[in-house]
Amino acid sequence: MLKDITIGQYFPGSSPLHRADPRVKIILTVMYIVGIFMAKNVWSFVFAVVFTAALVIISRIPAKTILRGMKPLIYVIAFTAIINIFWTKGEKPLVEWKFIHIYAEGLQFAALMIVRIIALLAGTGVVLTYTTSPIALTDGLERLLGPLKKIKIPVHEFSMMMTIALRFIPTLIEETDKIMSAQKARGASFDSGSLPQRAKALIPVMIPLFVSAFRRADDLAVAMECRCYRGDVGRTRMTELHMKPLDWILLAAFAAFIAVTVVINIFAPGFSI
Amino acid sequence: MNNEQKTPYISLRDVCFSYDTESGEKNEVLKNVSLDIYKGEFIAVLGRNGSGKSTLAKLLNMILVPDSGTITIGGHDITSPDMTEDDVYEVRRHIGMVFQNPDNQLVATVVEEDIAFGCENLGVEPSEIRRRVDEALETVNMTAFARHSPHQLSGGQKQRVAIAGIIAMLPDTIIFDESTAMLDPQGRDEVMQTIARLNRDMGITVMHITHNMNEAIMADRVIVIADCGVYLDGTPREVFSSVERLQSVGLDVPQVTDLIYRLKKNGVKGLDDALDPDEAAAQLLPLLAKTIPVKDAALGARKIPVS
Known part of the structure; x- marks a missing residue:
């Protein structure tokens, strides 16, 4: 009965996102989150959704799996939407009943929030959690945070x-x-x-x-x-991580994602938050 | 073997060791133990539970430090106070150790990563680690499982991975601390064959701690630990011929040895001693032929699979 517990959400595969260096994927995840949070108006949201959809397709993770992963968060999403609908003030209320005022802005804001949360879950999922085995993730984190060892943070031990x-x-x-x-x-x-x-x-x-x-x-x-373990002293690793062209392409793509989002925010008209 | 002319590789002189018990008393486990181990030997160590077999093993790779006495390995006194931390790790690199529970000695989630662990700790170059890992996998016949996770393997396979992890460190001696005790007969067989091959083909000195008499007869030399010291020491034939002395310290002898011993004791003449079933059969069949009708003797002489 306990046998079928899976650790993490890793979904084995061989897509470009699976093959990318785990260190790069951690950076990409951060870039992706930054990009999503920078999206301010309807058009940059549309762009973010398209970008996320592209990532999902590239990762070859079935959309069903991703949606199933969101199930536990459905209440969080619903709660966010409700808060935004009732608490956002606008110019002319659509509904006015006792203390409840619903504005058009509130509805739009709630919609964008839902899109943002769903995109975040799907995007970080396919970039990191679905495509990276827990062990690769740990390894990537250790190497990425390696410089912190200089200020006595026990990265290796963790x-x-x-x-x-x-x-x-x-x-x-x-x-x-x-x-x-x-x-x-x-x-x-x-x-x-x-x-x-x-x-x-x-x-x-x-x-x-x-x-x-x-x-x-x-x-x-x-x-x-x-087996001569003595912490991090004089330790080497069998597998060395090297940046491959694929990793540079992914980094460039995600940088472009942020840049385009900023440009759309500035120049495109429409509702913005 | 003319060990007298060679210098021992590992040598213990008057080694004493005691554990502190909860009541604050000292529980003496080893007392004035002197022992020489030569390069390339295959030694089986026998003894009852708590006789100090494992303690002896742990003294050799400095997991434990003796209360008194000296231990030298390859001419270096590892009990001297000038031992630096680096020296300790050097000793552990030379004297590898494989434990009883195969689950509790694998660190990584992937077989080949686990085999690399020791080399990584030693700071070996990545390309060299790769080479050693592949070689070690080959030696223990686990190449096909390189990317598996340890929990997908059987006990015998896990234990072979643990052995591979040790041989990747290029030790000259490996101590097996009851490494076959938790395995099923098939796993036991796999591991014993691997151990024998390491000793025969790679010249690795093997110290195999066991309770299994059939494993002990595979060794060149059997050491029995009892009464806080080396109780018996010799070839399997020498050691197992002292049936009474073994039994007096609570140890068994191989079943066939026991059979021949009892027959002799009951006055059957013309018997030597025997370590394995074939040897026993060779001695017993002629005797049987004399006492029972020819037809039945022929029946008995048919190859009977004895395990």
Whole structure:
């Protein structure tokens, strides 16, 4: 039952976005977010949507997968829309009833907000989370933040922690399954009773799991010492990341995205926020 | 082997080690242990749980430091106070160690990344790491699994990956601390074959800590740890011929050795000792032929698969 948990949203593939350097993809994500937030009027929003759609197509991630990923955020989107509809003041109200005033500007503003959130989710998804494996992401972050080591930020240690966590998630899930079966064999029941009862039933699962996790941590630490691990001191990496033409093209495309958005903001007419 | 003429590679002199117990007392595990290990040997270490086998192993690569006594490796005294941190890592590079639980020694989420881990820690050039990783994968027959994630592998495969991670560091000695104990028979077989190959083809000194007597007879030399020290030390034949002494410290001998031993004890004449089933059969069949009708003896002489 716990076997089918997937870590992150990584969707394996071989599209240009999959193949790009993880460091570049992290930068692209930041550029994309900046671009989306800079979009101010209707036309720059249209451009942002077109750009995002292009990214989705390039990534070859099924639109269905992306939409499914947005499901949990539907309330956030709805909440944002409602707030914007009721709280934005304009010139002439469309609806006036007791304390509720809805203005045309409010509706437009809410619509643009929804577009912005959806674009953000889809765009950052296809640039980073759907196309980058968690381990590549960790690796990319470590290398990108490498310079921060100079000001004593333990970048390497954080990335090592992440790697080990990712490595042990399947192992611990398997173990949880085993312990649950063992407790079931002794008469424990996990799916009946009230919520507090069910939570209480998990204690006999959590305790052995923690004990074994600590034991594993201890074993792993010794094994790592035996393999000469000494933190970041004098460490090299097998895979070196090199910027490929593809990475430069992507960077240029995203820079152009921001530039065009700014230009449209300045010159195009229409409703703006 | 004429070990007398060679200089030992690893040598322990009067090594003592004790753990502190919770009540503050000292629990002596090893007492005045002296032992010589020569390059290229395949040693099996036997002993009951808590006899100090693992402690002995951990002393050799400086995970533990002895209370007293000296340990020299390749002529360097690793117990001397002048050991720098770099020296410690140098020792660990030379003396690799593979542990019991295959899950708890793999660090990375991809097989080849894990094998590279040790080399990365040593600061080896990236292209050289790549070469060593490919070679190590080849040696343990795991090339096809290079991009797999460890949790997709069987116990025996994981353990082979752990071995590959060690051999990529180019050690001259590998200590296997009950590395076969958690495996199924097939995984055990895979790992034992890999260990034997490392010793035979690559000349790596192997110290294999085990509870399995059939694995112990694969070694050139068997060391039995009991009573805080080396209790027996010799070829498997020598060690397993002292059936009574082994049993007195709570250890078994291989089943066929036990069978022959008991037959001899009960007065059956003309028996030597035996380590494996074929050897035992060779001695027993002629005797059986004398005592039971020819037809049945022929039946018994048919090749019976014995594991």
